[in-house]
Amino acid sequence: MAFREYKIGTRLFGVALGGSMMITLYFPTIDMTSVQATEVALRKALSAGRQNGFAYEDPFVTGEGKPVTVVLRKDPVTGEKMEPMEAYVFPPGTPFPSAIRHPRTLGSGVKELSLQQGRIGEADESRGAVFYVDHATYQGEKLAYIVNATAIKGWQPEQVLASVPEEDKKYIGTGKTLFVREQCWWCHTLLPEQTQDWQYFGVPPRLGDFNSEGPTAFGSDRKAPDLLHVASRNSSREWMLMHFFNPRLVQPHSIMPRFDYLWDEVDANGNKIDYAAWRKAYEEYEEGKRIYPPEVPEPHPDSRIRKLVDFILSLK
Amino acid sequence: MFKYLFARNEDIPPGTAAVYFGYSSIIWFIIGTGLGSFNAAKLAFPDFVTGSELFAFGHMRQVHVHAVIFGWISMAFAMAMMYITPALGNTRLWSEKLGVWNCFLWNVGLSLGLTLLWTGMTSGREYSDFPWIIDLYIAAFIALPLAINVWMTILKRRTQGIYTTNWFFGAGVFMVTIVFLVGNTPEWFQLTGLSEAYLTWWFAHNVLGLWITPVAAAIAYYTVPKITGNPLYSHRIGHLHFWSVVVFYSTPAAHHLMSAPLPEWLKSFASVEGVLILVPAIAFVSNLLLTMTGKWHYFVDNLEIKFTITGVLLAIPLNMQGGFQQTRAINWYIHGTGWIVAHAHLALLGFSTFLEAAAVYYGLQTIMRRKLYSLTLGNFHFWLLLIGFATYWISMTIAGLIQGAAKIYEVPYIDTVIAEHPYMIARWVGGTLVFTSNIVWLYNMWMTARAGTEIPAGRLPHELAYER
Ligand code: HEM
Numbered sequence: 001m002a003f004r005e006y007k008i009g010t011r012l013f014g015v016a017l018g019g020s021m022m023i024t025l026y027f028p029t030i031d032m033t034s035v036q037a038t039e040v041a042l043r044k045a046l047s048a049g050r051q052n053g054f055a056y057e058d059p060f061v062t063g064e065g066k067p068v069t070v071v072l073r074k075d076p077v078t079g080e081k082m083e084p085m086e087a088y089v090f091p092p093g094t095p096f097p098s099a100i101r102h103p104r105t106l107g108s109g110v111k112e113l114s115l116q117q118g119r120i121g122e123a124d125e126s127r128g129a130v131f132y133v134d135h136a137t138y139q140g141e142k143l144a145y146i147v148n149a150t151a152i153k154g155w156q157p158e159q160v161l162a163s164v165p166e167e168d169k170k171y172i173g174t175g176k177t178l179f180v181r182e183q184c185w186w187c188h189t190l191l192p193e194q195t196q197d198w199q200y201f202g203v204p205p206r207l208g209d210f211n212s213e214g215p216t217a218f219g220s221d222r223k224a225p226d227l228l229h230v231a232s233r234n235s236s237r238e239w240m241l242m243h244f245f246n247p248r249l250v251q252p253h254s255i256m257p258r259f260d261y262l263w264d265e266v267d268a269n270g271n272k273i274d275y276a277a278w279r280k281a282y283e284e285y286e287e288g289k290r291i292y293p294p295e296v297p298e299p300h301p302d303s304r305i306r307k308l309v310d311f312i313l314s315l316k
Numbered sequence: 317m318f319k320y321l322f323a324r325n326e327d328i329p330p331g332t333a334a335v336y337f338g339y340s341s342i343i344w345f346i347i348g349t350g351l352g353s354f355n356a357a358k359l360a361f362p363d364f365v366t367g368s369e370l371f372a373f374g375h376m377r378q379v380h381v382h383a384v385i386f387g388w389i390s391m392a393f394a395m396a397m398m399y400i401t402p403a404l405g406n407t408r409l410w411s412e413k414l415g416v417w418n419c420f421l422w423n424v425g426l427s428l429g430l431t432l433l434w435t436g437m438t439s440g441r442e443y444s445d446f447p448w449i450i451d452l453y454i455a456a457f458i459a460l461p462l463a464i465n466v467w468m469t470i471l472k473r474r475t476q477g478i479y480t481t482n483w484f485f486g487a488g489v490f491m492v493t494i495v496f497l498v499g500n501t502p503e504w505f506q507l508t509g510l511s512e513a514y515l516t517w518w519f520a521h522n523v524l525g526l527w528i529t530p531v532a533a534a535i536a537y538y539t540v541p542k543i544t545g546n547p548l549y550s551h552r553i554g555h556l557h558f559w560s561v562v563v564f565y566s567t568p569a570a571h572h573l574m575s576a577p578l579p580e581w582l583k584s585f586a587s588v589e590g591v592l593i594l595v596p597a598i599a600f601v602s603n604l605l606l607t608m609t610g611k612w613h614y615f616v617d618n619l620e621i622k623f624t625i626t627g628v629l630l631a632i633p634l635n636m637q638g639g640f641q642q643t644r645a646i647n648w649y650i651h652g653t654g655w656i657v658a659h660a661h662l663a664l665l666g667f668s669t670f671l672e673a674a675a676v677y678y679g680l681q682t683i684m685r686r687k688l689y690s691l692t693l694g695n696f697h698f699w700l701l702l703i704g705f706a707t708y709w710i711s712m713t714i715a716g717l718i719q720g721a722a723k724i725y726e727v728p729y730i731d732t733v734i735a736e737h738p739y740m741i742a743r744w745v746g747g748t749l750v751f752t753s754n755i756v757w758l759y760n761m762w763m764t765a766r767a768g769t770e771i772p773a774g775r776l777p778h779e780l781a782y783e784r
Contacts, residue, residue, distance in 0.1 A: 016566075255360075
């Protein structure tokens with residue numbers, strides 16, 4: 001550093017880079033973390049769980065340690081019938097999303113309601129908890145907020161899970177993790193654009209729709225339809241299953257890969273799935289030697305595809 | 317290599333680390349482009365290698381991207397730093413042993429990271445896809461040792477001033493370390509929501525803008541004057557380039573999210589700063605092209621200059637695209653289409669790869685004191701690379717424009733997929749040419765080490781005639 005210029009230069013460099021980071025990191029994050037969470041954000045956070053990428057509770061990114069979304073048709077304690085509602089069950093040990101851990105990220109109003117009326121501060125990860133979303137007025141504004149049903153109604157996670165039939169359980173958090181893991185987001189976006197996607201892919205999301213979500217997995221290279229509202233266009237579970245097993249069954253020109261491996265070992269009846277035989281039959285169908293393609297196996301309730309479809313059908 | 321890991325620093329011949337980095341980078345180049353070509357085949361023919369988890373497109377795509385960025389490009393940078401920094405300081409590399417260890421740990425860490433990514437262990441964040449453990453490894457065992465070696469070599473230099481190339485090297489290694497540490501905070505501190513999305517792109521933008529672009533340019537600042545013998549046209553314009561990179565390139569990260577609901581002030585700010593990227597770009601291109609004055613015959617005669625100047629020329633369309641495609645007026649049309657993929661390859665496979673290839677060609681010959689084995693094979697490499705790249709770029713640009721048009725006219729999505737099909741095939745063909753050319757290159761460099769003519773003491777590789 002023989003020259004005075006270099007001393008000045010290094011200092012200026014620090015000022016320039018520091019200034020740049022101030023404007024591009026500090027200001028925006030302050031701005032964005034104070035955004036008020038919408039109902040969409042709250043439901044996403046509670047159904048997805050803490051983290052849907054690599055995380056210490058789920059190092060292999062297979063969807064361990066995620067909450068279960070359930071549709072409640074009767075009160076889990078009294079057994080009385082009630083209006084169907086969605087609840088989010090965190091069995092003991094399931095990590096909470098940042099919405100619960102750091103209520104600050106909910107933004108003003110939602111934070112106060114969730115803490116005071118929803119009592120989310122009392123939730124304890126080691127004992128698990130059940131949450132749902134409710135609405136109330138805060139300083140003249142109608143807001144959605146989180147309710148800790150374990151503290152308020154005494155609903156215990158195991159009890160709720162036991163009271164719900166299998167078809168009313170949705171593994172949305174695990175499904176989202178599989179969406180990240182299988183990297184559907186290299187082809188599909190989860191972000192209708194603000195300029196011209198309204199008619200085809202639906203409304204673009206709003207500023208407060210993402211609090212507590214991670215990763216957001218927007219996707220940047222769109223080679224396929226946006227999926228943020230896909231279940232509003234097409235909510236047929238049967239179509240989805242055929243399409244995932246082999247997209248060419250329902251869309252001959254599709255370039256989507258086959259995701260048959262997500263069916264895992266056995267089908268719904270516990271029979272081993274014979275992939276080789278299926279492919280052979282499919283080839284014969286393609287060559288015109290069969291009139292109908294082979295049947296797509298009905299997935300086992302524990303298979304990965306069931307959870308992925310739960311997630312996709314939740315994208316309303 | 318292993319014998320040098322535990323040798324005494326003085327016993328390691330100067331340039332050893334650079335040679336290891338050089339050959340490693342070429343091998344990663346082959347692996348990376350091979351994976352790229354495989355992915356391209358899958359997008360053209362979806363049932364090519366189907367029904368297996370490991371070979372699914374989603375599992376393979378990022379392995380390609382990280383193999384080329386952190387294997388090929390970054391290792392070629394390390395190679396260039398290991399021999400250019402001491403050469404410009406008229407000294408030896410501060411620690412050859414640290415360099416050899418750096419290369420070893422780099423290869424180990426990258427292989428491990430890519431394997432994890434391949435099996436599906438990802439953070440789900442584009443460009444920072446590596447799980448955070450690997451990010452930490454990269455910062456601590458890849459970026460930092462390289463930085464220390466570069467800084468110490470600059471400090472221990474035996475010249476008075478510091479040449480342009482070394483400003484960029486010294487700043488680049490610093491900035492990439494910071495970018496890694498800050499850009500991964502969402503994973504370390506569980507930042508969520510839009511902050512996570514924004515930081516993902518802050519990382520992606522800056523790893524390109526504060527690492528790949530300036531360091532690639534720095535290489536050209538060395539090779540062109542060195543080989544042509546002309547002094548750099550203007551030191552002052554070099555200053556302008558350097559400072560405008562630091563100020564303008566580090567700020568427009570939000571322009572990657574123009575159609576997302578980020579705060580509007582941030583998007584507008586990013587978009588304006590993004591246009592200002594033209595300042596360093598024009599400074600760089602004009603400075604180097606003017607340095608060539610009177611020596612343009614080297615563009616034809618000399619392989620390294622041919623590569624370098626092609627890279628510099630490719631920086632023109634690159635920055636014209638880069639400066640304008642992120643403005644609101646244009647971005648809505650091409651955002652998220654193949655246009656962007658074409659642009660990414662123009663930057664990395666066009667501009668940057670050509671500059672690094674020149675550095676690796678020139679550096680390996682200089683350090684091993686052997687003339688390039690075959691000019692014919694070298695030219696073959698050049699043309700195959702250029703034609704392959706051009707095919708890729710043109711076909712993906714067209715595909716992107718089709719997608720853009722389809723977006724506005726709201727045609728059923730499947731019609732877009734059908735219309736793009738021919739261009740997907742063309743891209744695959746182009747990419748495969750690139751992959752093939754690299755195998756030829758490795759052979760040529762291998763033969764250079766074994767059978768290239770020795771360069772007599774006191775001479776430089778470009779002063780000797782080519783023999784084959
Ligand atoms: C040094 C050479 C190369 C570099 C640095 C490079 C870099 C990249 C980068 C950064 C991306 C991500 C693009 C984006 O997200 O917009 C990408 C994607 C891709 N690259 Fe390359 N690439 C190289 C060579 C190749 C070659 C030779 C091929 C063969 C065809 C290829 C095929 C692909 C494919 C198919 C994708 C995925 C595109 C998509 O998802 O739409 N690349 N590459």
